[in-house]
Amino acid sequence: MAEAARKIDLIDARPSFTQADADALNARFEGVETTEMLRTLFAERILGKVAVVSSFGTESAVLLHLVAEADRSIPVIFVDTLKMFPETLDYRETLIGQFGIENSWVVTPDLDVLAAKDEKGLRWSYDPDGCCEIRKVEPLARAKKGLDSWISGRKAFQSQTRQNLPRFEVEDGRLKLNPLGDWTKTDLEAYFEKHQLPRHPLEEQGYLSIGCEPCTSKVLPGEDPRAGRWRGWDKVECGIHTPSTPLADPDDPANQPVF
Template structure:
């Protein structure tokens, strides 16, 4: 199926073909099959990121890896990113940040996150990511069904606004699968995991999680926010399905 075919048609065919396959087969296909196109891995270098980064390093360590530095990350995350890049011999890591012009215009004093988390995510994460992904036909995520109710029906392949394919090789993995993989391959853990952070984002918007809480409870605590919440459709910022 050529790249000229609609994204939705290719996504449906890919999900049907790989419905009963595992993460490695899905990832190998995503990285090598011409019908998927030019593909990058987007990684937060967070609590569970090492699994997908390791899988990619085994299949093709020259795969483009996009890391968004929001400039509000924990120092531990930045150090972990450098450690994993070197240890896994990832040779094509792209560190993406918001433009200086945009930050001066929208968040000159670095306090936007205190009163508008959606706008801050758009400025520092979503828009830089969309700009970076404009060079690719598909991208690989570490999203998993078990992470939250909004991801319960997650497929391996998704249609992103009829623009590109979103690939979720670990969609069917659970927490035990991830922990077993890390242990079996002796992979280093993010240092904040041991301090009660099972899901790690920007420092101002991430708190430790108590025993028994949902692993993502520490992200945007005391709000209704579960994801970055802002996407780009037809060149416009979209919040909760409405173009802004």
């Protein structure tokens, strides 16, 4: 019996998805309209236990509306770092109510960890990576336990670190879906207009990418949309996203079959 239990543990510990699965899904849904793709994925239960992760920032309404139109029961996870703008917290309530989202989760940092590693709440000012780790990365990792896949709102145009973003990728055996990966800013604006989606109240003030209040500033004309995040630091990501595995180039000799 003990031997059988050990075998079960080994099976359960295996990754739910592999890169080959992501490649197959990228091929299957290439060119498929985003709404149709989401409805198919949810209807066929391809993603297993899935949730959306949203920052409720300036562009978040598009992804949340798309998911809600496909299936309002899909959970939406929000990491409240306890450093968020009050306007972001209010915006979250607005979108959840307007879109009829049925399952909304809020995860916060571990208070014991904050007491030990950020007692004065100023770690952001001298160690932004460490601050993100305890306030965002760890709480989200905790929230994702038990999920087979998760949905991200990343777009390729947002920064150089997000170029060649595939729709499907794998992180730690968990499938990650980027439905808006190939959307442009024009696409997003058109969707906002078509569906009359509410805007984040700070956007009109020049905040184009919104995270925690201490580490978010206004974006100047001509700057990268994420230039207002961690201004003055050599930092462009909070740490919840690992480098993507881009779509394979069929014309690359390295991807040609060997006979």
